[in-house]
Amino acid sequence: DAGITQSPRYKITETGRQVTLMCHQTWSHSYMFWYRQDLGHGLRLIYYSAAADITDKGEVPDGYVVSRSKTENFPLTLESATRSQTSVYFCASSSDRVQPQHFGDGTRLSIL
Amino acid sequence: GESVGLHLPTLSVQEGDNSIINCAYSNSASDYFIWYKQESGKGPQFIIDIRSNMDKRQGQRVTVLLNKTVKHLSLQIAATQPGDSAVYFCAESRNFNKFYFGSGTKLNVKP
Secondary structure, eight states: OOOEEEEOSEEEEOTTOOEEEEEEESSOOSEEEEEEEETTTEEEEEEEEEETTEEEEOSSOTTEEEOOSSTTBOOEEESSOOGGGOEEEEEEEESSTTSOOEEOOOEEEEEO | OOOEEOSOSEEEEETTSOEEEEEEEOOTTOOEEEEEEEOTTSOOEEEEEEETTOSEEEOSSEEEEEETTTTEEEEEESSOOGGGOEEEEEEEESTTOSEEEOOOEEEEEEO
């Protein structure tokens, strides 16, 4: 069944470590997004991509790196994790920027 | 950033009643709005959207109303069911660029 999957679902790591969150979609959607969700802040956009090899910053990009070498994958990397990056991370995709986004089930990341 | 907020953080309704969830936005240039439903442990799920050239749009058991004069958006759920229990988010964008989400309203449906 087509969809958007995130891995891992849960991750615990230590400050200073590098961690990569994976996102894969089977719809061949052009647009992909990364959000973080924190209590009291709703969803905040970290990075987005309009197509393979095209990425752009969102509202809270500091401390994160993304790449999009293939249309279906959009990994998010925390190069040196900090406690403030403890959050639930959601990946989303859409066929066009005027279409609603479809979300994965999230990765719950804890940084000790 | 943009400001999208909700009037009521928690709403409790009786099964079978109608629910109304409200959302205020601050940017009068916003032209596209979406309502999402999020169940525990899952990602947001699209419910319904509306563009600024409309003031009402209906789906299955759901209606979204947009009042541009007071910058207010509402989601009406008819005959609320236990499966409707979730957190509901509104999101807005301008020119279909970045989306800004509210902090959510939790809907509790009492049997």
